[in-house]
Amino acid sequence: MTTTDLVLPPARYEYGGDEFVFVEIDQAMSLEANFKAMTITAALRARSVPGVIDICPSNASYLIRLDPDVLHPAELVEQLRALEESATALTADQVLPTRVVDVPILYDDPWTRETLLRFRDRHQDPDATDLEYAARINGYAGVPQLIDALAGAPYIVTMLGFVPGLPFCYQMVPRDRQIEVPKYVRPRTDTPERAFGYGGAFSVVYPVRGAGGYQLFGIAPAPVLDVSQTLPDFRERSVFPRAGDVFRYRAIDRAEFDQVRAEVEAGTFAYRIREFEFSPAEFLADPDALNSELLEVLYR
């Protein structure tokens, strides 16, 4: 059996006032840190501890919101420390039941291009588009090669937050192939709804129009948030993404974009979703093999 020890520094426990406990697994991002956050928060969820209001796994940390009138925050920290001690190794039989999802993206689209051109004065490189800048600083020959890399390997949803339904996604490739870009020098005051952005080592789809500091690479035709809950994927929850989901941000052309938009408008659009038993240990041992399997499962 493959066992991967999660070699990480001891977690740091902090009180966010009287209603929150914040646990930092690591200061740097890694899939190991995220898997550890997922494992501990899943174990806590399974316990259904009275007084715990929200369990929020984050990228390399997690946040718990609690009612201190029911559960003393120090008592919660004791329980979390015990869970951390039991989460030091990942065995091959530890699986996260997850969904693999095809998420179409129109890269280099006219709407985010128009927006980013309006905010050149807040950008590191006012003479380039965000894609041109990101391709250059990440060593790609050009924008098409960057888009191939963005669309080529799937991402894991490592955190939901900022606004309802926004998925933070981390690409499932080794560190030397991770794309990393800075956030805008000063945040924009406007971002189109469903824009596909990238900041630090994370990609996002913005659920609603508003402020944002991530580089703008494209736009999704399908929503991640549907407050009216009319689309079939949103009947049970107004938010589509879940932490632990695997998203493939597939590049589409304008014709397919318009087609999907029409389906969304008609209320008929549904994401292509496949259930998958995801083994973090197996992934860490051979990322490329598991990524091929994920894409094969998704499109068969």
Next chain:
Amino acid sequence: MSELIVHSPGLSTTVQDTGRDGFYEIGMPPSGAMDQFSHRAANLLVGNPEGAATLEATYIGPKLEFTDSRIVAVTGAEAPLSLNGEPVPTWEAFAVKPGDVLSFAMITAGARPYIAVSGGIAVPEYLGSRSTYTLTGLGGLDGRKLAEGDRLPLGEASGARPGVRVPDELRPEHPSVTPLRTVVGLCSYRLTDAGMESFLGTEWKITKDADRVGYRLRGGKLDFVEREQPFGAGSDPANVVDLGYPVGSIQVPGGDEPIVLLNDAVTGGGYATIGTVVSADRDRIAQARTGDLVSFVPVDLAAALAARRDRRSRLDRIKSLVS
């Protein structure tokens, strides 16, 4: 039909209750009344459960017409109140009849009055709460602030009596510098010792960017510890790998403008947070206004919990007055 007719909405008036709990993990902030003590006290005065929906106004109160007999109470910020032009007191339950009109003069202290009506504001619940969250347009009345001509449905009133008042010693104070008890921590290791001293030693001025999302402050400069940024964080010294933000947490993008995140805030992001205002003192910041001063007073968890118990016991004393 029992309704509240909005003659004028004030500057920014929304329907709020104790908040939308249990959806933080999908990025949904709790919303809810910014000053929970005043919100709950107003409900108690009119015989409502503490979780009933009230109206939260900001700076300028609304003008409201009643269509049946109700008990009403206004708490929170101090503003001369009148019913059909005749003065009525704040922090005290009074009766209204069909056709009566309640109006506010300029606020004299605090920032947010709360208006409770017996029976509560009966807009539909969204995910278990009537609180308005305007950014995604949900909860409250069509997910937005009130507008002239709106009609707010009211719930079934139970038997409250007029004349009950909250004594002065149970009402919040409005000091010239509002002290905010704060549990220091989270990513406070990002600040130098001098930076932390400056954070705690400065009287910060509230800027005009102060709303239900958060309060941006000005007045000092905070230095970050120099480091090589960890992978995934982004290159600015204020950046960390994106994480969850507690409600009440304080972040310092750029190092010179702390932002206290409040009820409608973003739930996570990539700025270092350096501490959290305790829940009881979020009531106090809610009543501080643009131009006012606040200071951060470091406390431990025990003191944060004690402040919470003190708020509960003051509410319990109000409860005993009405029963």
